[in-house]
Amino acid sequence: MTIEFYKEFGDLGYLANYSKHGFTKNGVFYKTVEHYYQSEKFDNEEIKNKIINADTPKEASNIGRDRNNIRKENFKGIKLDVMYDGVLEKFRQNRDIAYKLIETRNSEICEATIDEYYWGIGKDKSGKNNIGKILVKVREKIKREILENIIEKAKECEKVYVVGHMVPDADSVFSNYLLSNILNSFDIHAIPVIIDDYKISSSDKLLIEDNFKEKVVILKKDQLTNNDKFILVDHNNLGGLNKEQVIGAIDHHVISGEVYDTIEMEYASTGLLIYDLFKEIYKFNQYEKLLVCLTVLADTEYLCSTRYKEEDRLVFESIGLDLNIDEFKRKYFVTNDFSKGIEESLHNSYKEYKIEGSIIKRYMIYSYKRDFDLYFEEYLEYVRNMNDREVLLIWCDYEMMKTYYYYDNNIRELDYILTSTNLIYKKLKEEGIL
Numbered sequence: 001m002t003i004e005f006y007k008e009f010g011d012l013g014y015l016a017n018y019s020k021h022g023f024t025k026n027g028v029f030y031k032t033v034e035h036y037y038q039s040e041k042f043d044n045e046e047i048k049n050k051i052i053n054a055d056t057p058k059e060a061s062n063i064g065r066d067r068n069n070i071r072k073e074n075f076k077g078i079k080l081d082v083m084y085d086g087v088l089e090k091f092r093q094n095r096d097i098a099y100k101l102i103e104t105r106n107s108e109i110c111e112a113t114i115d116e117y118y119w120g121i122g123k124d125k126s127g128k129n130n131i132g133k134i135l136v137k138v139r140e141k142i143k144r145e146i147l148e149n150i151i152e153k154a155k156e157c158e159k160v161y162v163v164g165h166m167v168p169d170a171d172s173v174f175s176n177y178l179l180s181n182i183l184n185s186f187d188i189h190a191i192p193v194i195i196d197d198y199k200i201s202s203s204d205k206l207l208i209e210d211n212f213k214e215k216v217v218i219l220k221k222d223q224l225t226n227n228d229k230f231i232l233v234d235h236n237n238l239g240g241l242n243k244e245q246v247i248g249a250i251d252h253h254v255i256s257g258e259v260y261d262t263i264e265m266e267y268a269s270t271g272l273l274i275y276d277l278f279k280e281i282y283k284f285n286q287y288e289k290l291l292v293c294l295t296v297l298a299d300t301e302y303l304c305s306t307r308y309k310e311e312d313r314l315v316f317e318s319i320g321l322d323l324n325i326d327e328f329k330r331k332y333f334v335t336n337d338f339s340k341g342i343e344e345s346l347h348n349s350y351k352e353y354k355i356e357g358s359i360i361k362r363y364m365i366y367s368y369k370r371d372f373d374l375y376f377e378e379y380l381e382y383v384r385n386m387n388d389r390e391v392l393l394i395w396c397d398y399e400m401m402k403t404y405y406y407y408d409n410n411i412r413e414l415d416y417i418l419t420s421t422n423l424i425y426k427k428l429k430e431e432g433i434l
């Protein structure tokens, strides 16, 4: 995928050098990357200060481009490095946009200017696009730095617990284990755990029992102290833990802003994201590779969900396991057991999300058409009677390949399977419901 941005406005405006994201470098505050870049052209303090104090990036640019001002002799030779340093500091010192940049995953980034062939792609798209290339480089660097932060902090701990979300599914349980193994290989004492009031998701229960050979450590919540440190996987909401206890998070949902050092990208599963992040520096064995693949299967309803995107397929196939997906699906894909009653069904699928300051309490039901016809109205009524504006019910019918979602008295229907709360959140926003 390619992201094209133009100027400092709109959703992608944060990528532009004119965007108002200031930073400090060598004791000087620069209002924008443009201020920094233009001022670095000169040794003359007076001109430098004029640029730094310019009110707008445009003004800074005008002074910097004025050929009457004499530039550093070697500037041409270092200008790419200067630009890189400025863009890197901008994202380093503005964490909200660093998260946004990481969210672009592996997309190419282009500055779609029509008259700039060195920094942008130019009118006929033949330009060098150096700004786009720098942004991609900065994205990789920032991602690495966040991971290094988490690893450094973990190294300082006597031990660190790796924990998934409150209704642990295959992705949570397997990712806990995978990340712990990786951390252990860096001489960190990491222990994958489940907290005792968590209840394993019934939909993945058999898949976990059959394929996961490890003993799960159960941690008693009332015995935890503030000295116990955690890394979250498959969720980045604190969920009752103190901020000081959580040193980082790796998640495939959406940034909640609660944990400072978070790597978050829309991936098919957390397991796949962990694989992609560490595959260059950690050698996954066959069993670990199988677990990665199973997180993908479980979180995409055996590759049926639109959450499984082309980018995911490429990573998934690069793992190189020859799995009989249909057989896994036949064995482990279960729709809701409606005989257990509404309360249990809903509880089993419960997950809480914090997205852009909103809380989403999500329930998820999988069914075939027969059960949809029998139970949908009843469940809808039940959820409606909770009288809770934050409740989101997602219902997938795997026979008709339809998704229904209910939020704040609105019901919508999709002609495909969509299970990602993040993507449904985006739809609710587009529809003006949120």
Ligand SMILES: [Mn+2]
Pocket (backbone or CB within 6 Å): 171, 172, 234, 252, 269, 270, 299
């Ligand atoms: Mn997951």
